[in-house]
Amino acid sequence: MRSLLEHEPQVRAFLRGLLPSWNDVDEVLQEASLVAWRKFPEFQQGTAFGGWFLTIARFEALKYRRRIARTPLVFADDVWDLLAVEASEAETxxxxxxxxxxxxxxxxxxxxxxxxxxxxxxxxxxxxxxxxxxxxxxxxxxxxxxxxxxxxxxxxxxxxxxx
The missing domain is CATH 1.10.10 (Arc Repressor Mutant, subunit A)
Structure with a gap:
């Protein structure tokens, strides 16, 4: 739980780079947190928890994107990839x-x-x-x-x- 809370701001910033609104970010972050919680036994101690959590969040954002794919605000796959790379630079x-x-x-x-x-x-x-x-x-x-x-x-x- 501590690791989830510690990395939440970084993941939230990452998701904001991928999603059109803060409501979308909240929804995807909640789902990513639940997935991370369920998959925590699979996490390998000694590896970067933040990177693992970011990966889960990215896949949850892609799933969310598929659900809202009919709106004109959805980006093409190559734009998503570019946004993901840029958004992963969490320090900025x-x-x-x-x-x-x-x-x-x-x-x-x-x-x-x-x-x-x-x-x-x-x-x-x-x-x-x-x-x-x-x-x-x-x-x-x-x-x-x-x-x-x-x-x-x-x-x-x-x-x-x-x-």
Whole structure:
């Protein structure tokens, strides 16, 4: 139990890199914890518990992804692999999350709310596009630009901190 609790923040950060919302992260983390608990007798003492738990979490995230595969927010397999590699660099995750929160706070409220809305569980972007009065393709472009702006802000913020 102590090992699960000790590695939970690292696994939570890893999962946030793979999943679209914190609700998804909570759901997958809970399932991964249950699987780890059941499989604990299989864990080889002397090996890295964190890596073992991250592997379980990754497989649980993939299972979760298959369940939600019909939503337009699901990434292709190659993108998942890339996200998994990047997300496994756990030491950068708390810093990245901190910069993400700062950059989200800097965005105009309407744009931030729109971006967060499309990344909420169970949301269909087509429905939000219709509600906003935009054509679907135009709406996707707006979201793409907002994401690019957010990524640029995070990159600049991190590079400034590392100077």
């Amino acid at each position: 995750q708390p810093m990245y999350r901190q910069h993400l929160e700062k950059c989200l706070a800097k965005m105009p409220a309407d744009k931030r709310d729109l971006l967060l809305k499309v990344h909420s569980a169970g949301v269909v972007m087509r429905d939000i596009a219709i509600q906003s009065g935009k054509r679907e393709q135009a709406f996707y472009k707006v979201i793409q630009r907002l994401r690019a702006t957010l990524i640029e802000c995070i990159s600049k913020s991190i590079s400034i901190e590392n100077v």
